Amino acid sequence: MNGIRGKRILVLEDDVLLALDAADALEAGGAIVLGPVHRVSAALALLEKEHPDAALLDVNIAGATSADVAKRLADAGVPFVLATGYGGLSGIEGSGAVVDKPYTHQQLNAALAEVLSA
């Protein structure tokens, strides 16, 4: 079973290296990566044009949080996974799955597959 194959997944991660790594993981799993974007404004701009099937959101983005993006996604019914280094506590309400950094490619893809199947 591969729940992410062919799915369009937005990646919001401010660390370019981590974003690249996450994109590699998702693409290896057959997903189509939107972005990756590194700033909240870029993510919101991208959501004006695109409708992803799911999203991976880093919680802390350049001194802010991805809460606004999470809210936009939740309103649009798009499932998302939050990535955080705070021991699994995202601090964002209504969030679904949380992956704790550092995560393996397998953990990341599994978390996205799970929110996509829910």
Place this chain on the structure above:
Amino acid sequence: MGRERSVERVASPDIAGHLFALTDRLFRTTAVEDVYGAAFDAIGSLLGADRASILRFDQHKVMSFVSWRGLSDEYRTAVNGHTPWVAGQREAEPIFVPDIRETDEPDWLKQRIVAEGIVGLAFIPLFAKGEVIGKFMTYFPTRREFTNQDRDCAVAIARQLGFAIERHDAEIERETAEAKLRESEERFRNMAEDAPIMIWISDETGHCLHINPLLRDFWGVEDIATFDWSTTLHPEDLALVGAKMQDAVQRRSVVNVKGRYRRADGVYRVLETVARPNFGRDGAFVGMIGVNVDITEREDADRHKRLLINELNHRVKNTLAVVQAMARQTFKTDAPRNVQIEAFEGRLSALAQTHNLLAAESWQAASLEDVARRSVNGDADLRVTLSGPSVELEPRQAVTTAMALHEMYTNAVKHGSLRDPAGTVKLEWRVTGERDPVLTLRWSETGPLPVHPPSRRGFGTVMIKQALGTELDADIDLDFAETGLVCTVTAPLPQLGVRR
């Protein structure tokens, strides 16, 4: 002084009068010296002795003279401590000696007594609380045949004297205890007044009866009678603190509770209260006595510490995630294993060096020059020249700049100008513009050998174009000129800006 007079007998009908006079005087005395004086006068009138002494066991239980009439210093010194009884003895009979010369006492003592002009003498024990506490003695210059009446009078005087001494001692004891209590109360009051902690005493309903100045100032209390401490509690803490205090009052138990209280200036402070039940002398519960300590700073420090630890945990995990991504990106290339390992080690070292720089500045900032210097290993000021004003980078900017410069440097060593020993790099930066200052950083290589442009999707290119571009919000221009790479970074000056 007529010797005749001392043997005169007092007429019996006067005995009652003299004993009354003694009793009356003892009743009125306040000083112990007056007690002794009254006794001597009674001894004189009832026993006809104008020489007498009173001795008491001192603190070392030595029978010592406390008052006397008609005795020389030498005599008292010689016989001091001489006693037929010991301290604390419960039974003792008066001893009457008609003529000392007829006794079995040692010769030296007999001689000393006779030398003092004493022939007849009597030892009458004094009692207080049922124990011998001393004696009084009467001395006669000639042989003295003691009558039953003498015995009765002597014992009556001794009884009265004992009572008076006992009463007097009790008075002294009470006064001393009272003074001690006063002193202790005063000491406590002074301590409470000046104490750097807040102290309060409440009645059995929890209403404050007394608060020390520190607490009075804290709450701004003007009238303690109408003051209700619970109105200063933070509404969110009212229920818990109120319940705990009430419980302690009801169970007469010790209580320890923290709460936020509004200070007189309107600021809420965290007070830790420790209170215990206060019992009166009769054992009845009379309220609580407690101290409040302002632990706001301690609480803040604890919270700050938790925050720091949490932040550190976050940073460590984030760094681990970066290292993990770095490893994946490094090892996914087709390069030989040893080349991959070398590249990974170089990148890890660049990351670690920047962490050192940031740690030295408490993770607040790092200067661009320090970052640049460490990114070009030992080549700074040799083949790589650095120049530019002092610019402070935020932690993440510092890390990314270091990683990007490290990639430029290793690329120059492998493929660029630094392949040749004569090759050089100029790393210059400047800040322009007043309102919205712009940082321009330029890496320009010059070398004799032709250069090879690196792979477009290589790690170095990602770090320079995307990571540095994102982190500094910069435009990145990469120009692979004949002589080597020229990279121009144009970014808004980081907010930390130019150091003074």
